[in-house]
Amino acid sequence: MEIGLTIPEVVVALILLLPSLVLFVILFQSYDRRHTNNNRVDSPVVLQDPNSLKQVPCPHIRDPPEKYLSLVIPAFNEEHRLPGALDETINYLQQRAAKDKSFTYEVVIVDDGSTDATKRVAYDFVKKFTVDKVRVIPLGKNQGKGEAIRIGMLHSRGELLLMLDADGATKVNDLEKLEHEIHAVGRKEFHSGDSVASDSSFRVSDTLIAAFGSRAHLEEKALASRKWYRNFLMKGFHLVVLLAAGPGIRDTQCGFKMFTRSAARKLFTNIRLKRWCFDVELVFLCKRFGIPMAEISVNWTEIPGSKVNPLSIPNMLWELALMSAGYRTGMWKISS
Ligand SMILES: Nc1nc2c(ncn2[C@@H]2O[C@H](COP(=O)(O)OP(=O)(O)O)[C@@H](O)[C@H]2O)c(=O)[nH]1
Ligand SMILES: [Mg+2]
Known part of the structure; x- marks a missing residue:
């Protein structure tokens, strides 16, 4: 059967068809991720202590806090950058x-399917330092920075939860x-909220606040x-994030952010983006939940070995398109 289209007609047909196809794929993918993460079974819930080889229960963000911080x-192929950053952090x-006996802490390293010696180093x-102070959650297969942080947050014990990069780009203090x-x-x-409440009944983990480390002051x-x-x-990001x-x-993308336990519970049981744009979804969710956001200037050193490259751009745009489609169409529901 002869279709009988001229070349210009084919070009016009493609120009009309392609955006519809892209839109269809975006909507389909958003639909695929529509379930909230509350419904997902998050593994692992049990860790193994490499010293005693005993199983260690790994609490959930819904459990009461056991540590202050x-x-x-998140670590992906960080055998070289992780040790120095961890030494400094633990120190x-x-x-x-x-100095302060009430200061208790844990470090949760999420190994995101590294193919180098990251897991061994961790x-x-x-x-x-013992499994009480330093924990490793191995994800097996690479899932993305956002997903690694989500799983780490869901299994943390702190009243306050800080996410930070494995390269020590921001000074830990x-x-x-x-x-x-x-x-x-x-x-x-x-x-x-209650002007007569005594300060001693204030529990920071119950408040809803997100503090975003920022490099905006270093932009020039x-x-x-x-x-x-x-x-x-x-530059492109500022515009797309605004939209x-x-x-x-x-600066939504700085890898240094702190949340109260209650804020983290709301945010990380809902977040769906898994790679580089999950930070934008965090901002979006904070606004939806009315969680106050503070943007605070932090030090930042560009550490060689970054995994962000030009190939990350399509993934970022893709994730933002998914997010916009998911929330705007109401397919992505937010659970409180
Ligand atoms: N979980 C996970 N973490 C990643 C991935 N890529 C990078 N990271 C981590 O994200 C953090 C920042 O990465 P980096 O490449 O330094 O990004 P940059 O500082 O924004 O240039 C580090 O802790 C990396 O190990 C990934 O695919 N999965
Ligand atoms: Mg870096």
Whole structure:
């Protein structure tokens, strides 16, 4: 059978068909991820202690806190960058705990299907510092930074939960800036709700606050020194983020963010994006839940070995398209 289309007609047909096809695939994929993560069974719930080889229960974010602070580190092929960053982090935590007996902590390393020696390096730290202080959650297969952080958060024990990168790009003591802001905002909200409440009944884990580390103050310098595609990503991103999540946070992508336990419970039982744009979804969800967001300047050092490259751009756009389609059509429901 002869169709009898001229070349211009074929071009026009393709121009009309392609966007419809892309839209269809976006809607289909969003539909595929429509279930909230509350319904997903999150593994693992039991960890193995490499020292005693005993099983260690791994609590859920819905359980009461057992530590003051959890540090969640996503790690993908980080055998070289992780040891230095972990040494510095644990050193800081130990010094602080020595000065203040009420300061308790854990470090949760989520190994996201690394193909190098990341897991072994991480377990060496568990052996050295005990499974109470350092935990490894192995995901087996690579799932993405966002997914690794989600699983780490869901199995953390802290009143406050900090996510930070495995390369030590931000000095760990900057967490105090985020922590102080969370306490200040939390206390203010606590007393504004009930002016006669005594300060001793204030529990930071019950407040709803997210503190976003930010490199916005470094933007000019970064633009001059970063690779072209990082600048393209940064500028393009501001625009796309504005469209997808609205205004509020200038630097959504900084890998240094702190949440109260109650805020983390709401955010990480709902989040669906798994790779680089999960931070944008966090902003979106904070707004939906009315969780106050604070953006706080932190130090940032560009550490060689970044895994963000030009190939990350299509994935970022794809994730934002999924998110917009999912929430705007109502396929992605938010559960509180
Ligand atoms: N879980 C997981 N983490 C990743 C992946 N890619 C990068 N990361 C982690 O994300 C953090 C930041 O990564 P990096 O490549 O330094 O990104 P950049 O600092 O934004 O250039 C590090 O802790 C990485 O190990 C991935 O595919 N999965
Ligand atoms: Mg980095």
